[in-house]
Amino acid sequence: MKKIVLMCVAGMSTSLLVSKMQAAAKESGFPCEIQAHGVAEAPNVIPEADVVLLGPQVRYLLSKLKKEYPDRKIAAIDMRTYGMVDGKKALAQAREVMES
């Protein structure tokens, strides 16, 4: 089972997006575990994740996290997807990054 992690400042706003992504995953029959965390949890959750998506608030950490975890798939969530809380598109982006 693929593990998708969303990160923002406190894991608060991304948790809403997570529930919409879970609904989208269920609908499309894609088995995965999706979690939201604050960036303080990064060392505990990134090593276990198949893909990590960053919210716009923590996008500035992208290059640093990529350097720290070179073997992990990490990307910033598309701003429009995030703004619209579009679970389908966010899941599609996660799958795209995972397969890249």
Place this chain on the structure above:
Amino acid sequence: MTQEKSGEKDIESTLFEIITEVGSARSFYIEATQTAHEKNIERAKELFEEGQRAFNKGHRIHASLIREVSAEGHVPVFKNDERIMLLTHAEDQLMSAEAFGILTEEFLALYQALKEKKIL
């Protein structure tokens, strides 16, 4: 997407728009400071300006929300705790971005001065 009339249904997306814009502004500000630290003052200024644009967008959405809720005959939209938490979070992000913006401007001036004096 319109910010003029937020019914109960789309207040959530209005709040998410604020979080997205000001959160993005905050990232731009931090990237600007880091870029100035790496002596690239011109690029840092561009990033700061991008931050300002995103912040202003978020700020305008927030301001229109204030106008809307204070208008006569307004029907309350905050009926559940999750949305109230989201509003608090959006305003928290807005304030955080604002503070970062003020400090970034100062940092840019400081790094520029250090670069001119060849200290950086």
